[in-house]
Amino acid sequence: MDTIATAGNKGKTVRSDCFVTFEMKDSGGLEIHVESKVDVLFGNSIRELAKEMLDFFEVKNAFLKIEDSGALALVLAARIEAAIKKLVKSSMEFLPEFLQENQYSTAKDRNRFSRLYLPGNTPSLMINAGVHHPDGIILDLEDAVAPDKKDEARFLVRNALRGLNFYGAERMVRINQGERGLEDLNYVIPHNVNLILLPKCEKPEQIRDVNLQIDKIRKKQKSIDPVWLMPIIENALGVINAYSIASEASNIVALAIGLEDYSADIGTQRTAEGTESFFARSMVVNAARASGIQPIDSVFSDVSDLEGLKQNIIRSKGLGFDGMGCIHPRQIKVIHENFAPSVDETEKAKKIVYAYHKALEQGLGVVSLGTKMIDAPVVKRALNTITVAVKMGKVNENWRETYEQV
């Protein structure tokens, strides 16, 4: 059996993280060694935390070394626990305090224009993510984490869900595929995650397995908030099965597409204009709409090309998507501005909604603009446009009071 385990990251470019080396011994008691760039200000509290955790996991004889690059306490704790648990079997969890600010649930049909992907094992990128106000923050346990770091990332993601302020963003986690993914759920479901992203979905059974596991955990934890699902379609089989996936369960709120893997799966490369994925994207949009949920587009990977991103969004919105993923906070503003109703759309919607209310007041069953009758779905869409525009501050809540019909 191994007697030395490590967790975390170190190196010149590493910030807000630490590297923990844990060595089990037969005798000699506990020895804690801390090298920290914030030693003068936090050295004692780091040593106290380490001692507390060794006691918590009933470690009697060990050497624990912490090389710290300014990690927050919840990061230190995640790294120490990950290292200890590589050698010590324990069902106990050392949980940081749950921030009351994070105790919220999200509505099924809330705006999901932007969702920001964050690698689940990189604390420096997580700490300030919320201040950029994406609609959703995804702590990614899957592709953004190196295979040998996937275990330790679970502790970090769990602690981040508890202790980092998400500032109202929908709290999302992307789990791994298969068995590992089901196990990932144990680390996140009890900590008020709002939404789980399921990668590489190709069959409805995957949804069933995940929901079964969530139910199992919730029975133990008695958490009451709903956990939404967003399956990601990333291959040809998934595209073909899109509708049966999207309509599999009532807690599915959106269907997303991942184009990097999809393009490879159909034997081609992703292009800027996206001809190769037109069918897949349309399938996802139609499957989602048919199931009454939101279709969500893939990420745009050139972070520096904000104009290209804008063009991409215009195409995406034209196809029927409601939002997309992002990989850098700079993309959020562009996504919000361009997925949100444009001035033209808002003005048109105002006309219809105004006419609608007038018809209601007059007890008319039909909404008309001039000589033109407006169909019910068009009214519904206009109402929705105005709701979104109001929510984004683009239209005043009481706009009808001052509105003059043209």
Next chain:
Amino acid sequence: MKIGGKLMNKYDKLVTNAAGRIVPTEINGHAAIPYLGVGKHRPTGRKAAPLISSCIDYPGDGNKTLASLKEALIKSGLKDGMTISTHHHFRNGDLVANQIFDIASELGVKNLVWFPSASFPCHESLIKYLEDGTIHHIEGSMNGALGKFTTLGKMKGLGVLRSHGGRYQAVQDGEVHIDIAVIAAPTADPFGNANGVDGPAACGLLGFALADSQYADKVIVVTDHLVAFPCIPWQIHGNLVDYVVVLDKIGIPEKIISGTTEVTKSPDRLLLAEWSAQFCDEAGIIRDGFSFQAGAGGTALSIGIYFAEILRKRGWKARFARGGSNKYLVSMLEDGLTEYILDGQTFDLDGVRSMRENPRHINTSPFTSYNYHGKGNFASLVDVAILGATEVDLNFNANVVTHSDGYLLHGIGGWQNCLFSKCTILPIPLFRDRIPVIRDNVTTICGPGELIDVIVTERGIAINPLRKDLIEKLKNSSLPIKTIQELKTEAEQICGIPEKPKLSEEIVAVIKWVDGTIIDAVRKVIV
């Protein structure tokens, strides 16, 4: 208090100054005045004056060149205890300052005072001369390894940190007498006329060396690009120069370019920049004909870009932008978004080119921009200055020289002088790694809170309660306006409450205010 014979010379006679800090009033054997408050200290009498020189003592053919720097230093009378000045236009690419002290060491000269306008990591090799007594102490800035050396109490004399303006003031007050000024000049003629816009080591301008050329007993110009008389423009006048020395190479061009001249890619810093610009807009600071100073940091540069966007959209232009110039500021000038750049130092080659070619890109010195003993200076005419800080306290006092662990890490630069702008904004992260930026008390006070108006962090913006006008203007803003106490609490909830660094009573350096008084002292770090 018995400190021991050697240390007694470093400083003595401690008092509590108007900022509430305990500071010495005797420094390296000379009397010093404690900080009295903003605008309270007014020396009278006459300024220091240079020696009388006569042109008949200089070569009639105007050729002042000597064969080596060593010969020039010997002819300048280099001896124990002298004050030697250099300037920092070459930043981390300077090849001259180290050579001066190599020569001094070779000649066995001791107890020199080095009076640079700033020091850089390339000067780390001077530590051996601080150790062996060639250099007694530094009056300027102590960064990196020199900062660590100083903070650990290893320097023989007491370090003195001054602002760029304070350096001019100290020379004019006679507080610092420069025995020999060595001016590294990218281009010069044999008479000593020199400029920074031409030559392989072009750095733009030589403003930081201006006081040195005017007041030093002996002035040596060192160049690697000698041209025939006249060297035009003559930013440094040959009439003030004693000797000219030609070396193979005086600076490393790629290191002359500052490392902090790229717009930040950090999303957090971009957010600070965006909010700072939005704040200025909502406060009515940005208008047709306004003026601004943006420093060299990535965040400050990005704010300039947001300013440019707003100006372009509204068809406005700034009357002047205060540099540190770089390609972004130059493009504002060339796009007609600012009428002038008043430049204190150029940060990249676009800045150098623009200064060389564009008559609206003006070279300035600390005399025109910052000097306390000028009949006014333009720092107070600037509508908004965007600056940095390592720490800020609940009274908006700010620190720019030491880290929260007590170590000296930056010089003051023009920071103190810029505080006199009409609105001073510090965009700073609420915490760096785990270290909160807002403290009960800053480790070292460099700027009094009454001059610092706004702190912009990624989790909220605090306006100094003294600025009721700004608070009023922003009261319906969508920006997250909070109190500084709220910001501090928020940071401590995330980071935890830091312990106090263990600092000794022993003082290793003092911080001068712009008027020459002592605003704070830096304590030795106990390891």
